[in-house]
Amino acid sequence: MPSAQLIDGKAVATDLRAAVAARVGGMYARLGLRPGLAVVLVGEDPASQVYVRNKHKQTEACGMQSFEHRLPADTAQADLLALVARLNADDAVDGILVQLPLPRQIDAQKVIEAIDPAKDVDGFHPINAGRLATGQPALVPCTPLGCLMLLDRTLGAEMAGRHAVVIGRSNIVGKPMAQLLLGRDCTVTIAHSRTRDLAETVHGADIVIAAVGRPEMVRGFWIKPGATVIDVGINRLPPAAAGGKDRLVGDVNFEEAKAVAGHITPVPGGVGPMTIACLLSNTLQAACARRGIDMATL
Ligand SMILES: Nc1nc2c(c(=O)[nH]1)N[C@@H](CN(C=O)c1ccc(C(=O)N[C@@H](CCC(=O)O)C(=O)O)cc1)CN2
Secondary structure, three states: OOOOEEEOHHHHHHHHHHHHHHHHHHHHHHOOOOOOOOEEEOOHHHHHHHHHHHHHHHHHHHEEEEEEEEEEOOOOHHHHHHHHHHHHOOOOEEEEEEEOOOOOOOOOOOHHHHHOHHHHHOOOOHHHHHHOOOOOOOOOOOHHHHHHHHHHOOOOHHHHEEEEEEOOOOOOHHHHHHHHHHHOOOOOEOOOOOOOOHHHHHHOOEEEEEEEOOOOOOOOOHHHOOOOOEEOEEEOOOOOOOOOOEEEEEEEEEHHHHOOOEEOOOOOOOOOHHHHHHHHHHHHHHHHHHHHHOOHHH
């Protein structure tokens, strides 16, 4: 049985963090400036706590300033908006990220729209979404940006003219991913939970981006032989055997798909590590843009 080549997101993320750290070092040596990233966590969601801790560690490891703000789960929306306003006004802060999901009493869209678009390192603000959609320079959401970097390394110019199917239409992954693929001259289909004949649609794809949030939904027989499969899903399942550990699986049935695909990302170790590496890259980009520094000169 042939087996797909694994796309090693962990290794690509390590390279990207090293490239960011080198430029941050250059910025400090020449200008005495360190980019600053503020991360806000509301509540105690266990997965979010891990992601925020990793963001803090990796931000400091690449030489940037990390400002962490932890608020209780019952924080009022007005208090979170007041914190965002303070971070917008703080010149030491180049990037602001409010960790999602937020507790129910807070309207996430209102919070996203309160962030200064120049500091919106998540790329979720409508200004950045609009810039991406119209082909202008933008801060791009980290997970789809990470997927694009993996595709650039795997397929490069071969992406042009290929049929890409994005499964999922969220503002965070599906929609920006489709825009990025259009930017690489792919023919793009956005599929979602209401798509009829999803298996058949996916079977026509040279590139599959699975971002539905349903464990192992994409089956091996859906995949066109030789296709490139990028799995964005991170689903935690109970242990296979009593006393074991939780299992992390993607939105793709990995064992089935790897027998058919040409290239595939694993879960864990595929798209996930790229998300934080791209956040650091976006923070450096925001710091340079805000201060009129040409990043290429660092
Ligand atoms: N404001 C935001 N909130 C959230 C985002 C985001 O981009 N901006 N994305 C996700 C969570 N996330 C970062 O915040 C994230 C998810 C996964 C990983 C990662 O490294 N995953 C590992 C597995 C780690 C594990 O054991 O859980 C992997 O896939 O190898 C990093 C960051 C939702 N919220």
